[in-house]
Every structure is written in structure tokens, then in C-alpha cells.
Amino acid sequence: MKKVTAMLLAASMVLSLAGCSQKAKEAPAGTGSGNSAAATEAPAADRKVKDEIVFAQSSDLTTMNPYIGTQERAYSLTNHMYDTLLVYDSEMNMSCSLAESYEWVDDLTLQINLVHDVKFHNGDPLTAEDVIFTFEKRAERGSAFKNYIDVPNMQAKDDFTVIVPFTSPHPSFIYQLTDPAFGIVPKKYFESVGEEGFAKAPIGSGPYKLKDYVTGDYYTLERFDDYWGGPAKTKYLTMKIVPEAGQRTIMLETGEIDVAYEIPYVDATKIQDNDDLQFLSTPSMKIVMFYLNTQSATPVNDSRVRQAIEYAIDKEAIVQAVCYGYGSVAYAIVPDSVSEYKEVKEPHVYDLEKAKALMKEAGCEDGFTMELWTSSVQTNTEICQVVQEQLAAINIKAEISVQDANTIDTRIDAGDEFGMELHFYSCNSGHAEYTLSNILPTGMMRNDCRFSNAEYDKTYEEWLVTTDEAKREELLTTMYEIQNQETPVVPLYNEVKILGATKNLDGFKLSRIGAHQYQDAVVYED
Amino acid sequence: MLRYILKRFLFVIPVLLGATLLVFTIMEFTPGDPAKIILGNEATEADIANLREEMGLDDPFVVRYVRFVGNMLRGDLGISYRNNLDVSDQIIQRLKNTMILAGAAVFIAVLIGIPVGIISAIKQYTIFDNVVMMVTLFLAASPVFWLGLMLVIIFALKLGIFPAAGMKPGFPDMFICLVLPAFTLSSNTMATIARTTRASMLEVVRQDYIDTARAKGLKESTITVRHMLKNALIPIVTMIGLSFGGLLGGSVVTESIFAWPGVGRFVVESINFKDTPSVLASVVMLSIFSTFVNLFVDLLYAFVDPRIKSQYQTKRR
Numbered sequence: 001m002k003k004v005t006a007m008l009l010a011a012s013m014v015l016s017l018a019g020c021s022q023k024a025k026e027a028p029a030g031t032g033s034g035n036s037a038a039a040t041e042a043p044a045a046d047r048k049v050k051d052e053i054v055f056a057q058s059s060d061l062t063t064m065n066p067y068i069g070t071q072e073r074a075y076s077l078t079n080h081m082y083d084t085l086l087v088y089d090s091e092m093n094m095s096c097s098l099a100e101s102y103e104w105v106d107d108l109t110l111q112i113n114l115v116h117d118v119k120f121h122n123g124d125p126l127t128a129e130d131v132i133f134t135f136e137k138r139a140e141r142g143s144a145f146k147n148y149i150d151v152p153n154m155q156a157k158d159d160f161t162v163i164v165p166f167t168s169p170h171p172s173f174i175y176q177l178t179d180p181a182f183g184i185v186p187k188k189y190f191e192s193v194g195e196e197g198f199a200k201a202p203i204g205s206g207p208y209k210l211k212d213y214v215t216g217d218y219y220t221l222e223r224f225d226d227y228w229g230g231p232a233k234t235k236y237l238t239m240k241i242v243p244e245a246g247q248r249t250i251m252l253e254t255g256e257i258d259v260a261y262e263i264p265y266v267d268a269t270k271i272q273d274n275d276d277l278q279f280l281s282t283p284s285m286k287i288v289m290f291y292l293n294t295q296s297a298t299p300v301n302d303s304r305v306r307q308a309i310e311y312a313i314d315k316e317a318i319v320q321a322v323c324y325g326y327g328s329v330a331y332a333i334v335p336d337s338v339s340e341y342k343e344v345k346e347p348h349v350y351d352l353e354k355a356k357a358l359m360k361e362a363g364c365e366d367g368f369t370m371e372l373w374t375s376s377v378q379t380n381t382e383i384c385q386v387v388q389e390q391l392a393a394i395n396i397k398a399e400i401s402v403q404d405a406n407t408i409d410t411r412i413d414a415g416d417e418f419g420m421e422l423h424f425y426s427c428n429s430g431h432a433e434y435t436l437s438n439i440l441p442t443g444m445m446r447n448d449c450r451f452s453n454a455e456y457d458k459t460y461e462e463w464l465v466t467t468d469e470a471k472r473e474e475l476l477t478t479m480y481e482i483q484n485q486e487t488p489v490v491p492l493y494n495e496v497k498i499l500g501a502t503k504n505l506d507g508f509k510l511s512r513i514g515a516h517q518y519q520d521a522v523v524y525e526d
Numbered sequence: 527m528l529r530y531i532l533k534r535f536l537f538v539i540p541v542l543l544g545a546t547l548l549v550f551t552i553m554e555f556t557p558g559d560p561a562k563i564i565l566g567n568e569a570t571e572a573d574i575a576n577l578r579e580e581m582g583l584d585d586p587f588v589v590r591y592v593r594f595v596g597n598m599l600r601g602d603l604g605i606s607y608r609n610n611l612d613v614s615d616q617i618i619q620r621l622k623n624t625m626i627l628a629g630a631a632v633f634i635a636v637l638i639g640i641p642v643g644i645i646s647a648i649k650q651y652t653i654f655d656n657v658v659m660m661v662t663l664f665l666a667a668s669p670v671f672w673l674g675l676m677l678v679i680i681f682a683l684k685l686g687i688f689p690a691a692g693m694k695p696g697f698p699d700m701f702i703c704l705v706l707p708a709f710t711l712s713s714n715t716m717a718t719i720a721r722t723t724r725a726s727m728l729e730v731v732r733q734d735y736i737d738t739a740r741a742k743g744l745k746e747s748t749i750t751v752r753h754m755l756k757n758a759l760i761p762i763v764t765m766i767g768l769s770f771g772g773l774l775g776g777s778v779v780t781e782s783i784f785a786w787p788g789v790g791r792f793v794v795e796s797i798n799f800k801d802t803p804s805v806l807a808s809v810v811m812l813s814i815f816s817t818f819v820n821l822f823v824d825l826l827y828a829f830v831d832p833r834i835k836s837q838y839q840t841k842r843r
Binding site: 056059060062063065068141142144147195196199200214215216217218240241242243244246247250251253254256404405406407409410411445 | 556557558559562563564565566569570573574577605608609610611612616619620623675678679682683686689690691692693782783784785787791792795798799800
């Protein structure tokens with residue numbers, strides 16, 4: 001049996017492995033640095049604590065079933081109901097949760113050792129069978145890992161040890177275990193109530209259990225007193241759906257809610273200036289980017305023109321004008337906080353003269369007309385208007401076409417002509433593969449730029465299965481440079497999440513993927 | 527009369543078939559593949575094809591529609607594509623909330639609109655009439671989202687009298703939560719009812735039978751209520767009925783502003799997710815309720831105007 005520590009991707013991975021073994025029964029989730037601090041007029045111990053924390057977000061979640069409700073809006077609730085095997089803290093440091101430790105037995109075998117004495121909300125123990133069942137359910141729902149994990153042959157070595165066999169090496173898979181969509185579901189309960197029954201009354205092993213809910217209105221969770229990591233500090237946690245952004249801010253000001261998510265940039269100052277509130281922010285995993293149609297009928301099919309477009313876009317101006325400064329300019333398609341992020345060697349920093357020169361070199365000095373697609377989200381249309389102005393400087397006439405997101409997807413699948421499309425991608429696993437796998441390899445579902453490059457595909461395939469760290473670095477560099485040279489995607493900025501909260505909130509932990517943590521949070525009454 | 531009611535009930539069937547066929551067709555042609563939306567970015571073409579087959583989406587249009595109608599007749603409106611929950615349960619909950627909101631809005635509109643319209647007609651061209659005309663014009667022209675936010679800023683943020691948004695069960699919480707959204711939703715209807723009442727009253731106020739009533743020495747209040755209002759009521763009742771039907775399906779903006787979990791928001795969310803069962807179920811429920819409301823209004827005519835009642839009785843004979 002070969003212990004392939006070398007296979008672990010980076011030194012941080014090794015450290016996290018070591019950390020896992022020590023952390024066994026500590027509080028698992030949201031162990032990052034404190035993100036909210038209540039104004040302390042009196043010692044915390046003397047202050048009366050509210051028995052309910054209410055937070056509001058804009059959209060209803062699709063479902064409380066973790067492996068179906070894989071959007072950020074679902075994470076904000078389900079991350080309290082389910083535990084994952086591994087977790088990230090606020091600074092994107094990975095640590096163990098339900099997995100007490102894990103070990104690569106060889107290139108094709110991962111052993112996960114589970115924490116003992118974990119209970120689901122109905123009192124059933126969490127065992128290796130539940131982990132295997134969760135893998136099976138996720139594979140049924142189309143998760144890509146089924147292409148390299150031999151799910152039918154996963155084994156429970158004993159009640160608390162899971163053996164995961166791989167059909168090909170995939171060292172970066174481990175990061176996916178942090179994704180809230182990988183919350184462990186109880187096999188026995190699920191099979192007894194069925195898919196619909198579970199959707200109605202789901203249970204997990206998280207610090208909160210479902211109390212009651214009205215879809216589209218609110219969801220109330222109640223503290224799970226037998227939680228293996230110790231009970232949460234506040235008895236009830238309620239999520240309200242408040243679609244109107246301005247209303248969330250007002251409700252925060254009137255004290256109807258304690259925390260407001262997705263604060264519009266324009267309201268940030270209002271919260272900062274209010275002595276009764278605290279302003280919270282964190283970089284997100286989301287990169288807002290343009291997909292450039294590499295097979296366009298217009299000159300956008302020429303990599304020189306695509307580079308010219310990136311050189312002509314003043315990204316800092318967009319961040320300042322549209323996002324009120326809440327964002328950081330991006331030149332890579334993944335945020336710099338993810339594993340295997342690499343800085344682009346020669347980023348296409350705003351340079352109008354260079355853009356004009358490239359247009360001339362491509363024979364497009366006189367410009368051309370193309371369609372610029374976007375959804376109707378206000379920030380997106382504003383970005384497109386700024387970019388439309390900026391591209392006019394190199395004689396590109398971008399005709400903005402605002403469409404429903406489903407319409408854009410359908411038209412891209414149908415091969416309709418477009419020049420650029422505004423999109424975003426959240427790297428939810430915290431590893432570059434999550435984004436790289438979906439956007440650029442030939443034929444991938446989200447390869448909206450219709451990019452097809454044999455060298456890129458070959459390098460990508462090799463990178464996926466390579467366990468040698470130095471070799472991975474080399475391959476990754478090649479991929480990033482091909483991408484920079486070909487410019488099928490123009491990253492604009494890394495979004496910053498902003499939230500507002502009462503000044504009396506304490507112990508709240510922000511998450512870069514939106515799975516903010518309330519396990520240690522309290523709201524003081526005074 | 528009973529026969530008439532029965533006949534009207536039977537009309538619900540073609541209405542439902544027409545409405546569902548229309549919505550089914552529209553949903554068919556709107557872009558987006560539910561299987562792809564459900565499975566997300568990582569799914570392969572094979573995964574999507576499998577799920578499409580599992581969901582029966584590969585069957586021809588007619589087969590799927592007939593299957594839907596068959597299930598609907600058995601009272602099964604299906605399972606939501608997005609959350610695997612029974613669609614009927616979700617709609618009934620939402621519809622109840624929308625009915626409360628729309629009902630309260632109509633109640634406020636009637637309570638304020640009719641008396642104001644009557645006084646305005648009786649005191650035509652006085653300051654009161656001019657002010658009422660100006661205010662109702664303002665209310666009719668104000669966009670609901672603007673008016674709603676203004677009310678929130680004044681009554682929730684500045685005065686702290688009502689909550690800014692949300693819905694709480696039970697009395698008096700529900701009542702307190704209902705005031706601002708109901709008033710916002712009622713604003714246009716209230717203005718329309720007030721102006722319709724005024725116009726309708728003005729038509730009868732100069733009729734000979736009003737002069738006759740006065741000549742008989744009847745009290746002015748009796749003349750106003752018994753002789754003027756009763757004769758002016760038919761267009762007002764029609765307006766109220768139409769408004770209620772419209773408010774049931776058209777309160778989506780108010781529901782969004784006040785985070786009121788009604789059926790309007792549910793339909794919009796379902797359309798975005800291409801959740802056809804949820805959209806169809808909403809349409810079915812709303813069609814049934816709208817038909818009931820219209821029937822109720824038609825029956826009300828008979829009580830308001832004895833001439834219409836006699837028409838029903840004549841037909842029966």
C-alpha cells in the first residue's frame with residue numbers, strides 16, 4: 001500500500017491533512033476568522049442574547065435537497081442542515097469536517113475516515129453507507145466525478161471508513177468534497193421517505209434541523225442539540241425571501257431582520273453610515289467575464305481581435321463605475337484565492353494604443369459590428385453599456401441584446417451568431433478545476449465561447465490525471481498561457497459580496513461561496 | 527337561476543382547456559431545457575438525454591398535453607421540476623396568500639372608492655370634487671413599485687408603524703403586515719372605482735325619477751342610496767369584479783416589493799426555471815378562481831338590479 005503524499009497537490013493540502021487528524025471533534029464549520037463583531041458596551045457574558053437570528057436573501061432556494069439545490073441561494077440554508085466531509089473557512093483554508101482524515105492509498109484509491117458518533121437529525125448514526133449513498137445520488141444527478149470515480153464499487157471498509165476507487169487518477173477531486181452540494185444525506189431515511197418525501201422534510205447532520213417553512217416566504221431552522229460539533233449558540237435561524245434589494249436594507253434599518261444578503265452597491269454607504277448597523281464584505285468565488293465567440297462570423301474569430309477587445313476594456317473603470325469599487329480587476333478566469341490559481345504572465349492590461357495596433361494587424365482597423373448578449377440584470381446591462389462605449393474607441397460597434405438567461409443558453413446551443421456574451425462563473429469547490437473543466441475544453445457544457453484548441457485539450461486532459469506537483473504546475477502554466485494568448489474569455493473582475501447586519505451580531509462567519517455560517521453567531525438584545 | 531349557475535360552471539371546462547393549451551404551447555416554445563436546468567453545468571449530453579426520457583419530455587407535444595389533462599382531471603397537477611414537491615400543495619398555499627392580499631385590496635378600494643365617488647358626484651365641481659379627482663388621477667397614474675416603496679419609507683422606516691415587508695400568520699400580525707401591501711395594490715383600483723362611481727352617479731343624478739323622488743319629499747340620503755346608487759351600481763360592480771380577477775394574477779410587483787409569498791411571484795419564478803407543471807397548475811387555479819369571481823359578479827347583478835333577476839326567471843319559464 002503506497003501512501004502518495006506527493007500526490008497531494010500543494011503544501012497547503014499536506015498541512016490540511018495533518019490538521020484534519022488533530023481536529024477530529026472540534027466544531028467543524030466556519031472556523032475562519034471572526035467576521036462580525038458586536039459593539040461591546042458590556043462583557044459578552046452579561047448580555048442577553050436573542051433566541052432567533054433572521055436573515056434575508058433575494059431568491060427562494062430551489063430545493064433543500066443538497067445535491068439538487070446546488071445554487072448559492074440554497075447553500076445559505078442547506079449548509080446549516082448538512083455537513084460536508086471537508087470545509088473551507090472564511091479565508092479559504094480547507095479543513096476536515098465529517099472526514100476525520102483522508103488518505104490517498106494509491107493513485108487510484110482514496111480512503112476517507114469518518115468522525116465517529118455523528119447523528120442525523122432523526123437520531124440515526126452517520127456511517128460510511130450514508131457517504132456512499134450520497135456519492136451515488138450525486139452521480140445520478142449528472143455530477144462529473146462519475147467519469148473518473150468507480151461509484152458502483154465504492155466500499156465501506158467498516159462503519160466509519162469509505163474506500164473510493166478511481167478509474168483514472170484525479171488528485172484535485174478532494175476539493176469537491178467541500179462543496180455544500182456534497183452534504184451527506186441519510187440513506188436509511190431517504191429510502192424510507194423517497195425523493196419527494198425527502199424534498200418535503202429533509203434531514204441532515206448539520207447544526208440546525210428544519211422546523212417549518214413556506215416556500216417562497218421563509219424557512220426556520222431549529223438548533224440540533226445533539227450536533228457532534230457542539231450545539232449552535234442561537235436556538236432558531238430563519239431565512240426570509242425578500243426579492244426587492246432596497247427592502248432588505250430597509251428591513252435591516254427597521255430591525256425586522258438581523259442580516260441582509262446581496263446588498264446593492266448603492267446602499268453600501270447607507271449601511272456604513274448607520275451606527276446601528278455593521279457592514280460586512282468578502283471577496284467571492286465569482287468572476288464576471290465575457291465569453292468571446294471564437295467561431296463568430298465576425299472578426300471576433302481572430303485571436304488578435306479578441307486580444308484587442310481585452311486591451312480596449314478598462315476593467316478598473318467598470319469596477320469603479322458599476323460596482324462602486326466593490327470588486328477587484330481580474331485577468332484569470334478563476335479568483336486568486338483558489339487552489340492552482342496562476343497569475344497570467346502577460347495580462348492584457350488596458351492599453352488603447354495596443355488594442356488599435358492589434359486591430360490594424362488583423363486588418364480590422366475600420367472596425368465591425370457585432371452582437372453583445374447579456375441578461376437583464378441591472379449590473380450586467382450597465383457593464384455592457386460601459387464596454388459598448390469603450391469598444392467604440394477601436395471602431396467596434398457592439399449592439400447590446402438583452403435576453404432572458406434561458407434564451408441565451410438555448411441560442412448558444414443552437415449555434416446562433418453572437419460576438420460577446422456577459423456571464424459569470426463561481427468556482428464553488430475552491431479549486432481551479434471547477435471552472436477550467438466547464439468553460440474551455442472542447443464540447444463542455446459551458447463552453448459558450450465555442451473554444452476548441454487541440455493543444456489546450458491535450459494539456460488539460462494530462463493535467464487532470466497528473467499527480468506530480470511540478471508537472472502539474474508546468475501543464476497549468478501552458479493552459480493559462482494558451483488561454484491568455486487565444487483570449488476566448490475576457491475576465492472582468494472578481495466580485496465582492498456585501499452584506500449588512502445589526503451591530504449586535506457577533507460570531508457570524510462569512511463564506512466566499514455564499515455559505516455563510518451562523519453556528520457560533522448570536523444577536524445581543526441590547 | 528340554478529340552471530344558469532350550472533351552465534356557468536360547465537363553461538369552466540372549455541375555459542380551462544383553452545387556458546392550459548395556450549400556456550402549454552407557450553411553455554413549449556419558450557427557450558430552455560428543464561433537464562439541462564435541473565442537472566446544471568457538469569451534466570453530459572447523455573445525462574440530459576436520460577433525464578429528459580425519465581421526465582417524459584421526449585414524448586410528442588400532444589401526448590404530453592393529453593397526459594397533463596388526464597392527470598388534472600384526476601386532481602393530480604404534478605410534481606415541480608425544480609424542487610420535487612407536489613405542485614398543488616405549493617399553489618394552494620400561495621393562492622391563499624394572494625387571495626388574502628387581493629381581497630384586502632378590493633375591500634380597501636371599495637370602502638374608500640365608492641363613498642368618495644358618491645360624494646364627489648353629489649358635490650360636483652366643489653373643492654372636494656376637484657381634490658378627489660386630482661388624488662385619484664395621481665393614484666391611477668402612480669407605478670405600484672414607486673408607491674409601495676414610498677409607503678414603506680414613510681410608514682415603516684420613518685414612522686415605524688408597519689413592517690416594511692413579509693407576512694406573519696395570525697391576528698393581529700397578519701393584519702399589520704397586510705396594510706401597506708393591500709393599500710399599494712388597491713391604489714389603482716381605488717382610483718378607478720372612485721372615478722367610475724362618480725361618472726356613473728352623475729349619469730343618474732339628473733334623471734327624472736330623482737327629481738320625482740325629491741318632489742315626493744324623500745330624504746336626500748335615501749335618494750342617494752336607494753335611487754341614485756342602486757341604479758349606478760352595475761358598472762361599479764363590473765369594475766370590482768374585473769379588478770379582483772386582475773389582482774389575483776397581476777399582483778406580482780406588489781408581492782415582490784413586500785415579500786408577500788403569493789402566486790404571482792411563484793409563477794414568475796416557475797417560468798424562469800421552465801417549471802411547466804407549476805406554471806400550468808397556477809393557470810388552472812387562477813382560471814378557476816377568476817371564473818368563480820365572474821360568476822359571483824354576474825349573480826350579484828341579479829340582486830342589484832331586479833330587471834336582470836327577472837330576465838333569469840323569464841328564461842327559466
